[in-house]
Amino acid sequence: MTDLDNFFNLSNDYFSLSCKKCTFEIEETLKTDEDAHKALMVYPVNNEGLNYAFSGKQGLCLTTPHGSIQNENILGKLISLPGNNAKKVLHFFEEHGYLLPISTEGTEVDVVALVEILNRIKATVLLMAALENPSLDHDRILHLALYLLLGKQVTLNGTSQISYTTYRHPFHDNIKNQVAVDSLQQSSDAESITIKDMIYAPSYGLNADEYDDISNGETFTYDYPGINDTLYRHLAIAYKQNNIQSKNLRLIVEFLFHYMHSVGIIKIVTLDGGIEYYGTPNHNRFDERLKLAVVPFARLILSGEINYNTRSIKPFYNPNSLEPSWKAPSLLTALYFSAFYMKPGSEIYRKCANPSCDKYFLVKTSNSRKKYCCDNCRNANNQRSHRIKVQKGK
Numbered sequence: 001m002t003d004l005d006n007f008f009n010l011s012n013d014y015f016s017l018s019c020k021k022c023t024f025e026i027e028e029t030l031k032t033d034e035d036a037h038k039a040l041m042v043y044p045v046n047n048e049g050l051n052y053a054f055s056g057k058q059g060l061c062l063t064t065p066h067g068s069i070q071n072e073n074i075l076g077k078l079i080s081l082p083g084n085n086a087k088k089v090l091h092f093f094e095e096h097g098y099l100l101p102i103s104t105e106g107t108e109v110d111v112v113a114l115v116e117i118l119n120r121i122k123a124t125v126l127l128m129a130a131l132e133n134p135s136l137d138h139d140r141i142l143h144l145a146l147y148l149l150l151g152k153q154v155t156l157n158g159t160s161q162i163s164y165t166t167y168r169h170p171f172h173d174n175i176k177n178q179v180a181v182d183s184l185q186q187s188s189d190a191e192s193i194t195i196k197d198m199i200y201a202p203s204y205g206l207n208a209d210e211y212d213d214i215s216n217g218e219t220f221t222y223d224y225p226g227i228n229d230t231l232y233r234h235l236a237i238a239y240k241q242n243n244i245q246s247k248n249l250r251l252i253v254e255f256l257f258h259y260m261h262s263v264g265i266i267k268i269v270t271l272d273g274g275i276e277y278y279g280t281p282n283h284n285r286f287d288e289r290l291k292l293a294v295v296p297f298a299r300l301i302l303s304g305e306i307n308y309n310t311r312s313i314k315p316f317y318n319p320n321s322l323e324p325s326w327k328a329p330s331l332l333t334a335l336y337f338s339a340f341y342m343k344p345g346s347e348i349y350r351k352c353a354n355p356s357c358d359k360y361f362l363v364k365t366s367n368s369r370k371k372y373c374c375d376n377c378r379n380a381n382n383q384r385s386h387r388i389k390v391q392k393g394k
C-alpha cells in the first residue's frame with residue numbers, strides 16, 4: 001500500500017463521527033384555532049450508537065465500535081434512493097442515521113427540504129461523474145450545474161441549535177447589487193454596446209435597444225418570452241456593467257447571460273423535471289463556444305457546492321496517538337466529505353445498466369466494462385435482452 005492509499009483510508013481512529021440510530025413517527029399535533037396538523041417526527045434511538053469510517057475503496061462506511069466494516073458505500077446507497085419512495089428514504093435513515101444531530105424531544109421533518117437536500121447531494125455526485133466522463137455530455141453537465149446554482153434554497157432542522165441551509169452561490173447577491181446605468185449617457189446613437197467577453201472573445205456586441213428593454217423591464221422594441229424575468233434582468237445588467245472583480249464570478253455571469261440570451265430564458269430548474277423555459281428553447285444555439293464554457297462553469301458550481309458543505313469538518317490532532325484525524329459534525333457533512341475525497345480521474349459513481357435497478361456503484365473511471373451493480377442485475381438483463389431477441393425473431 002502506498003502512502004497515498006493510506007491517506008484515503010480513514011479508520012475510526014482517523015475519522016470521527018458519532019451518530020445515533022433514529023426512528024420516524026407521524027404525529028398529530030393540535031394547535032389552538034387550527035385544524036389538526038400531521039407532522040413527521042424523527043427521534044434518536046438512544047441506546048444505539050453508529051460508528052463510521054472512511055475507506056478509499058468503499059467511501060463512507062458504517063463500522064462496529066472496533067472498526068470492522070458493517071455497511072459500505074453509504075453515499076452510493078443514498079444517491080441510489082428513489083426520490084419518490086418515502087418508505088425507502090426513511091428506512092435508509094433508520095439504518096444509517098439521520099443527516100443532522102437530533103434532540104431527544106424529537107425534531108419535525110420538513111419532507112420537502114429533506115428531498116431537496118437528497119437531490120442536491122445526488123446532483124453533486126452525478127455532476128462529478130459527468131465532468132470525469134471522457135465523452136462529455138454537455139446537456140447533462142448544464143442541467144446538473146444549473147440545478148445546483150438555481151434550485152430553491154431550503155432549511156432542515158436538527159436540534160434547536162443546529163440547522164442546515166443549502167448553499168446559495170455568491171453569484172446571486174453579486175448580480176442583485178448591480179445598478180443599471182442608463183446606456184444613453186454612454187453611447188447616444190450607437191446601435192450596439194461593445195462588451196469585453198471571455199466566451200465570445202475579445203468582445204460581444206449587445207443590441208442597445210434590446211438592452212434598454214431588458215434592463216428597464218419594458219417591451220418597446222423587443223418582446224420575447226421571459227424578457228421580464230428578474231434574474232434575466234439582473235444578469236443582463238451585471239453582464240453589461242462588467243464591474244465584477246472576480247474572474248470566476250464573471251464567467252458565471254457571462255455563461256448564464258449568453259445561454260439565456262441565445263437558447264432561452266430559464267423559468268425553473270429541478271432535478272427530476274429538468275430545465276423549464278418561458279418559451280420554446282432553441283437548442284441549436286447552444287453552440288461550440290457555450291459548450292466549451294459550460295465545463296469551467298460547471299466546475300465552479302461544483303467546487304462551490306462541495307467547499308460549502310465540507311466547511312464544518314475539522315482537523316483534529318489526537319493527543320493520545322499523536323496522529324491526525326478529522327471530525328465531522330453530522331452525517332450530512334460526512335457524506336459530502338465522502339464526495340470530496342473521491343479520487344479525481346480514478347473513481348466515479350455509475351448507474352446500474354439494468355433498467356429496473358436504481359443503484360449506483362463506485363467504479364474506476366478507466367473501467368468501461370463494469371455496467372451492472374451485481375451479478376443478479378447482469379444475469380437479469382442478459383435474460384431480458386435474450387427474450388427481446390427471441391420475440392423479435394418470431
Ligand SMILES: [Zn+2]
Pocket residue numbers: 352353354357358359372373374377
Ligand atoms: Zn443493479
